[in-house]
Amino acid sequence: MDRLDCMRSFVRTVETGSFSAVARETATTQPTISKQIAWLERYLDVQLLSRSTRSLRLTEAGARFYEHCQEILESVSAAEASVSQRQNASGNLQVSCSEAFANYTLMPRLAGFLAQYPDITIDLRPADQFINLVEEGIDLAIRVGKFQDPALVHKLVGNSRRIAIATKSYLEQAGRPKTPQDLINHNCIVYSNLSTLNEWEFSAASKDGKRSPIVVKVNGRFHSSGSSTIRHAIEAGLGIGFVPCWLFGGVIPDDLQVILQDYQPEPIPIRAVYRRGRFVPGKVRCFIEFLTSEFQQNQMLCG
Structure with missing residues (x-):
């Protein structure tokens, strides 16, 4: 058997915790993945995984081997990319973000990215809950707001202003x-879905030039946990919304009016995050650079 292929299957089995999950990723069968791991164990003359009917668990030797496999596979990928410009910007890019961000901010821009990089395909995985990039095999995710995860690398690609907004007819x-x-x-x-619920935080300039927070507890007759629903409620004239600009793709519709612009709070960071490693795939790097450039051209998405 090919040793590198077996190592790849072993690494993904550890990360997903399932032979079947790796088989689905690689379009092969569960017995094939199991045989690859068994071949490695015979080759090394050591047990790498402790198997039970319900779970797979790394042995002590397996944990050491897993770390070395990661380094080896990253080095192989880096070597291939260093001599192949085509490989630097090719392959299937799996991206995760919230459904609203996908629909309103990413989708209008993806045609430009695909035209610029004809050898890259995109598999967009909208999810309103944070998902585990390693377990799901996701290349890159978009996170908006506060973010902390030492297992992931994050790159700032934009800053979304937060705005109070309503229809012109409601304001009239x-x-x-x-x-x-x-x-x-x-x-x-x-x-x-906000942790602050109905507390909206604005800011105002003070005499020393700094901005001070202003927190207002609001009320209304319409509540929703869906970002897209909030946008539709604003457009339907149900009241005043307080939302990030990305919810409108950075372009405010003509029938809406932004209010309280002198009291805008700090913008919300938009980050691209990916798995930590010495090698960043070209398709990931190109997508991050593209988004950064796109958002820099929009005043509402660059803060």
């Missing part, structure tokens, strides 16, 4: 708020 009927405190008397659309 209910009046236009002049300060954040005026929102108390308005019908506000509440995103129930």
